[in-house]
Amino acid sequence: SQTIHQWPATLVQPVGSPLSLECTVEGTSNPNLYWYRQAAGRGLQLLFYSVGIGQISSEVPQNLSASRPQDRQFILSSKKLLLSDSGFYLCAWSVVHSFGYTFGSGTRLTVV
Amino acid sequence: KQEVTQIPAALSVPEGENLVLNCSFTDSAIYNLQWFRQDPGKGLTSLLLIQSSQREQTSGRLNASLDKSSGRSTLYIAASQPGDSATYLCAVAGYGQNFVFGPGTRLSVLP
Secondary structure, eight states: OOEEEEEOSEEEEOTTOOEEEEEEEESOSSOEEEEEEEOTTSOEEEEEEEEETTEEEESSOSSOEEEEEETTEEEEEESSOOGGGOEEEEEEEESSTTSOOEEOOOEEEEEO | OOOEEEEOSEEEEETTOOEEEEEEESOOOOSEEEEEEEOTTSOEEEEEEEETTOSEEEETTEEEEEETTTTEEEEEEOSOOGGGOEEEEEEEEOTTSOOEEOOOEEEEEEO
């Protein structure tokens, strides 16, 4: 069966520090991968999605970047965190677009 | 551009009640609609996925209906329990497109 792993679960980082969040999927090949952010009291915002290794689409220009070095690995990064980067970050996968999403357990990021 | 709204934003009911959560979308040319549940501080758990050719899907006490022509979906929860307390989100997608999420309905079921 397919599983999705996301870590760390919580993270507290100072302003200006770098960020690396990792998401891996098991039990499937060539999944579509997604990074979402959920700010406090707000809806889900799609940040990046990837349909294959090295293929990244950005939905919102901001202080973050994403990479997909392996088929089932998706990484969210920042060189210098801002206070506004605080939020709940969720990784998801699907077989193809529109075929239903499966989400990871999320990472709570607090920038101080 | 697809927009998804959910009514009500919050709902509080006594245990045992049957309830309906509503989801509306502006572009009826959708391929799928998916309902999720999110517990506080947790990820999203998929509840039901409805293909555009289907009118409803059922899982246990949950029933989701889809009316594409009117741009609506409802999630029916029968005999609600305190464990059903969570935020419920709906999401819609056109063919080959990413899902667009609604803001969610926060449900509290009181014992």
